[in-house]
Amino acid sequence: MKNYSIAKSRRLRSTPYTSRIEKQGVTAYTVYNHMLLPAAFGSIEDSYHHLKKNVQVWDVAAERQVEISGKDSAKLVQLMTCRDLSKSKIGRCYYCPIIDDNGNLINDPVILKLADDKWWISIADSDVIFFAKGLAAGNKFDVKISEPKVDIIAIQGPKSFGLMEKVFGKAITELKFFGFDYFDYKGIRHLIARSGWSKQGGFEIYVENTESGQDLYDYLFKIGKEFNVKPGCPNLMERIESGLLSYGNDFDNDDNPFECGFEKYVNLDTDIVFLGKEKLRKIKSEGIKRKLMGVQIETNEINLTGSLKIMNNKGDIIGDLRSACYSPHFKKVIGIAMINEPFCKVSETGKLEIQGKTFTLKVCDLPFI
Numbered sequence: 001m002k003n004y005s006i007a008k009s010r011r012l013r014s015t016p017y018t019s020r021i022e023k024q025g026v027t028a029y030t031v032y033n034h035m036l037l038p039a040a041f042g043s044i045e046d047s048y049h050h051l052k053k054n055v056q057v058w059d060v061a062a063e064r065q066v067e068i069s070g071k072d073s074a075k076l077v078q079l080m081t082c083r084d085l086s087k088s089k090i091g092r093c094y095y096c097p098i099i100d101d102n103g104n105l106i107n108d109p110v111i112l113k114l115a116d117d118k119w120w121i122s123i124a125d126s127d128v129i130f131f132a133k134g135l136a137a138g139n140k141f142d143v144k145i146s147e148p149k150v151d152i153i154a155i156q157g158p159k160s161f162g163l164m165e166k167v168f169g170k171a172i173t174e175l176k177f178f179g180f181d182y183f184d185y186k187g188i189r190h191l192i193a194r195s196g197w198s199k200q201g202g203f204e205i206y207v208e209n210t211e212s213g214q215d216l217y218d219y220l221f222k223i224g225k226e227f228n229v230k231p232g233c234p235n236l237m238e239r240i241e242s243g244l245l246s247y248g249n250d251f252d253n254d255d256n257p258f259e260c261g262f263e264k265y266v267n268l269d270t271d272i273v274f275l276g277k278e279k280l281r282k283i284k285s286e287g288i289k290r291k292l293m294g295v296q297i298e299t300n301e302i303n304l305t306g307s308l309k310i311m312n313n314k315g316d317i318i319g320d321l322r323s324a325c326y327s328p329h330f331k332k333v334i335g336i337a338m339i340n341e342p343f344c345k346v347s348e349t350g351k352l353e354i355q356g357k358t359f360t361l362k363v364c365d366l367p368f369i
């Protein structure tokens with residue numbers, strides 16, 4: 001398959017770390033929130049093995065923040081998500097489906113409560129800021145909505161704890177999963193959370209002071225040699241094996257949270273007010289007609305650039321394959337698919353046609369591991 005280069009422009013935003021990752025050998029980009037997001041540093045499988053054993057530093061500035069502050073900020077944030085935030089605490093992150101008036105998904109961000117009247121919505125790839133501004137205007141809410149200059153560096157992998165302790169001291173290792181606090185680097189304060197888009201453990205540094213962040217980026221490599229630190233990026237193999245979902249790939253605005261396995265983040269039994277609540281009640285009582293599930297495909301290679309229909313031997317369409325890659329753990333291709341009733345059952349079989357060749361597959365639960 002021919003590969004094409006990406007034409008950069010002001011509209012396709014670079015990050016404060018772009019020149020650094022280009023020196024370090026980034027080999028592919030994707031576009032996320034109108035910004036460059038590195039997608040590979042050479043072999044994805046080599047990066048996968050390295051991430052599972054060592055530590056990587058990722059330029060994930062494309063995980064943009066939608067800042068909502070002001071008197072009605074808590075009301076607006078709650079209006080956008082079906083997760084009950086009434087007992088949320090300052091210094092915590094919350095994984096929250098954002099829902100529209102049809103009960104469908106708009107995004108699946110991490111929401112940080114910075115203060116009772118200040119929130120960051122750390123978004124996946126869709127324009128949440130305009131949705132928020134529309135809701136604020138329509139409801140005459142007293143809020144300020146902006147995209148602050150925040151450029152996240154993620155430190156991921158089992159050795160991230162050792163590396164971060166060496167920079168910030170022992171206190172950083174005591175952060176709880178999805179907790180955040182402020183830590184000093186050369187006299188500059190940085191918000192650091194224990195989070196990140198891998199299941200290998202790690203941290204995310206929400207860099208507000210660009211110069212200090214760039215210096216910190218370089219410093220992590222300088223002192224990280226003993227931890228075998230390397231540049232990296234969200235890893236397709238690791239994230240699919242771990243069942244970390246990707247908005248726009250695995251699900252989008254035609255899907256609802258029950259279909260996507262987000263039921264534990266849907267609170268219909270409290271008196272919180274959010275968009276689509278009645279629709280979600282109806283969907284829940286009627287039951288869903290399809291569900292995101294895993295599939296294991298009898299091949300060792302795939303390059304998915306869109307979705308693919310999954311058929312069965314009778315010729316029924318049983319679902320839609322949305323993401324897939326070779327899995328070093330299962331030694332075959334695995335994928336995430338929207339499977340239709342009545343086929344959403346473990347061990348249900350199907351087939352895929354790729355470039356004139358037919359491959360068989362088996363449906364399984366998510367996460368794979």
Ligand code: THG
Nearest residue numbers: 063095108109110122123124178196197204244245
């Ligand atoms: N970190 C930050 N912002 C982000 C992402 C991130 N924005 C875009 C994207 N990633 C949003 N999507 C996700 C998906 C999964 C998780 C985080 C963001 C995640 N899930 C954990 C899990 O599934 O085990 C924990 C969820 C929970 O609290 O229960 O971490 O990565 N800043």
